[in-house]
Amino acid sequence: MPYINHPQFRKHGLTVLNVTVALLLMLALDPWMEMSKTPFLLFFSAIMVSAWYGGLKSGLLATVLSTILSGFFFIEPKYTLFFDPPNFLRIGLFVFQGFLFSILCEELKTAKRRAQKNLHELRESEERFRAMFDQAAVGIALVGLDGRFLQINRALCEITGYKHEELIQMSFEEITHPNELEIDWEYARRVLAKEISGYSLEKRYICKDGSIVWVNLTSSAVWDANGQAKYAVGIIEDISERQAALHERKRVEAEQQFLVEASTLLASSLDYEITLVNVAKLAVPTLSDWCVVEIFQEDQSSQQIALETADPRKRRILEEIRRRYPPKNGVKDYLQKLEQEKSVFYPQLTESTLAQMAQDKEHLQLLRSLGIRSLMVIPLSSRGQLFGAISFFSAESDHHYELTDLALAEDIARRAATAIDNARLYQETQQSKQAAERAVNRTVQLQRITAALSEALTSQEVADVVVNQGIGALGATSGSIVLLAKEGTTINVVQAIGYPQSLVDAWKSFPITASVPLAETLRTGQAIFIENVESLAAKYPHLADLPDITENRGFACIPLIVEGKTIGGLGLSFATALAFNQEDRGFMFTLGQQCALAIARAQLYEAEKESRAEAETANRIKDEFLAVLSHELRTPLNPILGWAKLLRTRKHDEATVNRALETIERNAKLQTQLVEDLLDVSRILRGKLSLNICAVNLRVTIITAIETVRLAAEAKSIQITTFLSNDIVEVMGDGDRLQQIVWNLISNAVKFTPTGGRVEVRLEKVGLDAQIQVIDTGLGITPEFLPHVFEYFRQADAKTTRVFGGLGLGLAIVHHLVELHGGTVQVESAGKEQGATFTVKLPLLKSTELPSSSPESADLEQSTQDLLLSGVQILLVDDQADVRDLFCFTLEEYGATVKAVASADQALEVLDQSQPDILLSDIGMPVIDGYMLLRQVRQLPPEQGGQIPAIALTAYAGEIDYKQAMAAGFQKHVSKPVDPEDLARAIADILGRHQP
Incomplete structure (x- = not known):
């Protein structure tokens, strides 16, 4: 029967068998050995075997059975369970001995089971440590007291270029640069002398191929129970890139100092x-x-x-x-x-x-x-x-x-x-003693201007020197300095003296295509001299009234040219008509040349100063981030390594082991989250972050995100309240990434809200957008840091004394993900201790706005929308893959055929092979931007697409961006984020395809 194989049955059966065998042997030996004198002789052996095999219960059962049988068969009076008083003491001692031996056997079996369990857990802990050791991102080595490697991980092999079997046969001296061996051994001596607990230094390793790699070595010793050093542990980080950047910065600083001197x-x-x-x-x-x-x-x-x-x-x-x-x-x-x-x-x-x-x-x-x-x-x-x-x-x-x-x-x-x-x-000039006094004076003035220009450090200072001193040297009544803007389409007035203020205000900037003398000088690179008002009216009829406003009668425009490139112009006006002789023109050309060189030098100085400031800021932010990153990655390692070592080297009770494993697991998850944030940022910076687009219900997304952080909120007694619209709020997007957005914002609010605070989450429709708001009563954001909230690697508090951990990447990831979904994210805060409000807006899915009067009317309107761009061939140019995917999907929903490319060169290839109906182009693209692309398109013959309608689809949404787009030849300027239906209607409007 099945129950025969039950362990307890087997143990008790063996017990009964042992006692029975002992009884039979004693009955057999009784005639010769008078077992009544030693009634417990063989029964005690039966108890020992039963307790050793079955434990406490089997020992007790054998004790009871042996007591009954020995008393019945061998203790006087026999064959009865009634005993004489003298025999009670013998039976009691026998029962006590049986009971004590059974307990001892049970304890022995329990200790054996516990030892086997501890041994199994220790092996698992050692395997986990070995996996962490081999997979660490930094090099780790165990080094003997003689300097030879005892253990090394894969990262150290990758740093030095040696295989594992090669490096394990070597000592650290063989890969250390000879110039650094002495200091390395000196630090090791101090550690072994217990003068210091460990050390960290930057040193050079010699790789297998002979190349040099800079590393940061952090080393300490491991001691035995007697206080004797066993071996050293070294953590090696490759810092070659940091050293190269430092060398490059010193070289640039030395060059700049050399140039200044x-x-x-x-x-x-x-x-x-x-x-x-x-x-x-x-x-x-x-x-x-x-x-x-x-x-x-x-x-x-x-x-x-x-x-x-x-x-x-x-x-x-x-x-x-x-x-x-x-x-x-x-x-x-x-x-x-x-x-x-x-x-x-x-x-x-x-x-x-x-x-x-x-x-x-x-x-x-x-x-x-x-x-x-x-x-x-x-x-x-x-x-x-x-x-x-x-x-x-x-x-x-x-x-x-x-x-x-x-x-x-x-x-x-x-x-x-x-x-x-x-x-x-x-x-x-000095040798021309017979030259006219005016020429001498002008030469002196030119030298003064040159000296003044050598002291001018900015373009504004150069313009002040040239205009003020140039007017006096030439006897002009007014003058101006203009510079060509970086994009090459706009001219900006840097300095203007002697003109009516209304004229100065009206001409602060103007396009290079303007029909005015200064613009023509910049376009052609040639000087223009207008000797009288008649010549001005003949050449520029629309400026015939200008002399009445300025009371000037003569004009000169000198180009400012550096290395063959026109960077600006010098304009001079005179109260009387005059003939510009060779001397006048030569002086003006020289003045223009000095001005151009001085402005170029000033621009280089300003660019260098700005670049240095940006580099210093970037280095400071980088250093702060690296410090935070090191702290955040090392902090979880401390309890992980500490508990792992304790579990490996000592025995603990079950509660301590469980607590250790929970601590290791919690800190490992924390490191996993940090690594995931870094990987997301890496994908964003490399443009590799992609979206799986589908219809997403934001209400479900928000509820799921709240459940994820609810335990953290409850731990701080923070109340999370929600105000979610009862309407179906759907958007087109990636459900996982949208949940990541909401989770980041809510967890950030919980993190910076003190115990007992409140976090409020809202979802509602605002116009054509779905609006998500996360409002907290936490620490707030200072006005100084508010503009930098969504920047990578930026934290309001990056000091070592900061209270809150993290890498400062969450909000930057949120900002990028929201923009990939065609939305916007903003933050508001009244200041420190005033809480913060984060607002996310995402374009609503159009199907949620369709009229619901009847299924027939809804189908009819949807059908009309779908046919709005039916048969239209669209060429879409955008360097962002997710933006291309989104607009391709939405425009194809309206019946269009979309050809999407990532660069201007690819767009020109498509135009060479086919004739799309319309061009949609981003503006901010690498190498060739949208303006440059359209200029090249407009130079093509009409039959090759030179007159193709074009829409600027860009995130540059300012008034100046609109004007530049129109000037470049675009028919429309549509700013991102754009509603898909609005974009479809804009395309239909340009092509004349209106809805009935």
């Missing part, structure tokens, strides 16, 4: 020979090991102006080479290249190149003794005139010049050439 020297004197000597001294050893400056004469010979070397021995060799081997071979080709304003650049000076330069073997030997590694010869030219050359040599520093060094050297050469040009102009 060189510019100061060039502007400090009008004696260009002294200036060039000072520049050569500055270049050694900052940029080169020695520097040579030469000025070319009319007969193509050269005059050495400066020779500076870091090593005096090299100077003697160079002087000997110049004395014994004047330039002969290849001089003409050398000069021709410099006259073309091209640099002679040898990143690595080879033996063959030296052989070509040498005139004989002795010359070659001298050149070799210089040990030249790299060479740059830069022309000193300005306004198309070659003055000379400046040469930079790299030798003993063993530095090989790169393109960045060449760019810096060419910048210095341009500035030096400008200084030479200015100095020569000044010298020529």
Whole structure:
């Protein structure tokens, strides 16, 4: 029968069998051994076997049965259960011994089971630790006291390039840079001496391929119970990118400092020979090991102006080479290249190149003794005139010049050439003693303007100098400086003096296509001189009334050109009509040139200053984020590693083990969430975040999100109240991502709301949008941080003393996801301790707005909507994949055929192959934006799509953006987010396809 196999039956059956066997043996031995004298002899053995096999119950059963049987068969009077008083003590002792042995056996079995369970849990814990060790993102190594690796993980192998079996046979000394072994062992000595508990340092590892990788090593020792060191634990983080960025920043700072000092020297004197000597001294050893400056004469010979070397021995060799081997071979080709304003650049000076330069073997030997590694010869030219050359040599520093060094050297050469040009102009002016007093005065004024321009640091300051001093120098009544905006379609007035205020206000900015002299000067790059009002009226009839307003009779417009590119213009007006002679025009051109160079320099300075500020801000934010990231990732590791080690090294009761496992699981989930946030941000920044579009009921989404955070809210006694519309509120979107949006906002509200606070969630229809609001009574947001709430890696409190954890990524992810759904998200807060309100608006699904008077009318209207764009072929250009998918889906619902591409180049290829009916183009796209695309389209013949109707579909929604779109040739400007039906109607309106 089935119950025979029951464990308890087997145990009790064995007990009965043991007792029976003992009884039979004793009955068999009784005639010879008189068992009445030792009635419990074999029964005690039966109790021992039963208790050892079956535990307490089996032992007790054997004790009872043995007591009854021994008393019945072997204790006088026999065959009865009534005993003499003297036998009670013997029976009692027997029962007590049986009971005690049964208890001891039960305890032994319990201890054995507990030990087996603990051993199993310990093995599981060790397996989890091993998995964490092998899968860690940073390198981890256990190092013996002799420096050899005991254990290493996969990340360390990836950092060093060695295989596991190779690296485990090595010591840390073999991969450490020799220059850092001493400090590494010194730190290890201090740890072993217990002077410090551990250390962290940045060092270099030598990879298997010989390359160098920078790492951050954090190390500490592991001690045994006797306080003796067993081995060291090292955590290795690859910081090569950080070191490269630091090196690059130092290089840029050194270059900027060099440029500032060189510019100061060039502007400090009008004696260009002294200036060039000072520049050569500055270049050694900052940029080169020695520097040579030469000025070319009319007969193509050269005059050495400066020779500076870091090593005096090299100077003697160079002087000997110049004395014994004047330039002969290849001089003409050398000069021709410099006259073309091209640099002679040898990143690595080879033996063959030296052989070509040498005139004989002795010359070659001298050149070799210089040990030249790299060479740059830069022309000193300005306004198309070659003055000379400046040469930079790299030798003993063993530095090989790169393109960045060449760019810096060419910048210095341009500035030096400008200084030479200015100095020569000044010298020529000084030598013209018979020139008219007016010309002398103007030259002096030009120098004053030049000096003032050298001190001007911004475009506004340059414009002030030029307009104020230029008017006085030329006797003008009014003047202005205008600059071309970055997009190249708008002209902005930087400074205007002497004009009526109403005219200044009306012409603060104007398009480059405007029919006015300054705009024409910027378009053509040619100066315009208008000598009288008659000439003005003849050329610009619409400006015939201008002289009556300004009371000016003569006009001049000078282009501001830098490196062949027109960047702005100088406008001057005169009270009387006059003929602009060659001297006047030359002075104006010079003034314009100085102004252009000064503005270009100021723009570079402003750009550098702004870039530096942005870089400093970015570095600060990055450092704060990395500090927070390190803290947030390390913090959960502490309890995980701590409990894992305790479970592995000690025995604990079941409650402690459960608490340890719960702690490990909770902190592991926390790390998982942090990693998921980082992965989401990575997908967003790489444009890889995609949506699964379908109809989503926001009421269900909100309720689900609230349930997720309800436990956290209840833990803080925070009341979550909801006000959800009873209407069906549906949108087109990704249900999981929409739930992520709501969850982030609610969990953020719970996180920053103090205990006992309140969080309110609202859902309602507002116009054609579904509006979700999350309102809390928490800490609030300061006005200073409010504009940065949705930025990546930004936190209002990134200090080490902050109360709330996290990486500052949740709201940035929310902002991006909402925009991908064609919606908007905003935040409002009255300030600190005033709570915050987050408002999300998403376009409603159109089916929720259809009239419900009858199914027939609803079907008819839906059918009409579906046919609104029937047969229309649309070319959609947008670099965001999710935006393309959304608009393709919605426009195809209206019957259109949509061809979606990601760039302007792809759009032009489509136009070359087919003829769509309309073009929808985003504006902000990489390489070629929407404006540039449409200009290229409009240049095509009509039969190739040159006249295709176009709509600017963009998030640039300002008035200036509308004007630019219209000026570029778009028929409509539709700002994102856009309602799909509105977009369909806009397309139908342009194509003349109206609903009946």
